[in-house]
Amino acid sequence: MHTLKITAIVGSLRSESVNGAVARAAIEVGSSHAEIELFSVADVPLYNGDIEQVALPAAVQALHDSVGAADGVLLFSPEYNGSFPAVTKNAIDWLSRPPRGWEGTPISMVVTTPGVRAGASLRTHFEAIMAFQPVRLFPSLGIGTCGEKITDGELSDAVARAELGNFVASFADFCR
Numbered sequence: 013m014h015t016l017k018i019t020a021i022v023g024s025l026r027s028e029s030v031n032g033a034v035a036r037a038a039i040e041v042g043s044s045h046a047e048i049e050l051f052s053v054a055d056v057p058l059y060n061g062d063i064e065q066v067a068l069p070a071a072v073q074a075l076h077d078s079v080g081a082a083d084g085v086l087l088f089s090p091e092y093n094g095s096f097p098a099v100t101k102n103a104i105d106w107l108s109r110p111p112r113g114w115e116g117t118p119i120s121m122v123v124t125t126p127g128v129r130a131g132a133s134l135r136t137h138f139e140a141i142m143a144f145q146p147v148r149l150f151p152s153l154g155i156g157t158c159g160e161k162i163t164d165g166e167l168s169d170a171v172a173r174a175e176l177g178n179f180v181a182s183f184a185d186f187c188r
């Protein structure tokens with residue numbers, strides 16, 4: 013059977029990012045269901061229609077290519093002020109433009125936060141804007157109180173790891 017390929021985009025540029033830690037954990041706990049590859053958006057410039065008109069920047073083309081070649085896309089994003097960090101929204105904005113590498117692609121989001129609401133507000137906003145995109149939306153996952161679940165940059169909490177594993181397994185089924 014063809015190995016399912018998932019592109020993971022982390023919406024935080026911080027080296028100690030808790031969302032990055034959860035993305036790395038997803039690679040581990042999801043390894044029997046899919047090959048999850050991290051795509052770094054560190055080099056993706058802010059969306060600018062003038063630049064787009066001339067030529068797509070290499071990092072933007074690489075983002076479209078990675079997403080276009082994937083069977084599914086997972087965004088691992090912090091919640092900022094109840095909504096999208098600019099980094100996450102910027103990646104979405106580029107992907108919503110031609111060549112729209114994500115046409116028909118399954119997509120979901122995992123939001124990890126220190127608070128108990130587990131990014132409920134961002135996850136609602138994500139679902140609202142994705143309704144206008146030609147993607148197949150899968151219900152998001154929220155991981156709250158991450159301070160108790162992540163130690164030394166690793167998702168160490170057994171329950172959270174199991175939940176993440178179940179999420180990746182269900183998402184992989186959805187992608188098939």
Ligand SMILES: Cc1cc2nc3c(=O)[nH]c(=O)nc-3n(C[C@H](O)[C@H](O)[C@H](O)COP(=O)(O)O)c2cc1C
Pocket residue numbers: 024025026028029030031032089090091092093094095124125126127130131
């Ligand atoms: C500008 C800003 C706004 C934030 N707003 C929220 C928020 O609305 N909800 C929340 O749970 N955490 C919020 N936080 C805290 C982040 O969840 C926390 O900094 C988290 O570690 C960021 O994710 P990262 O570690 O992956 O970079 C905010 C942080 C920043 C810097």
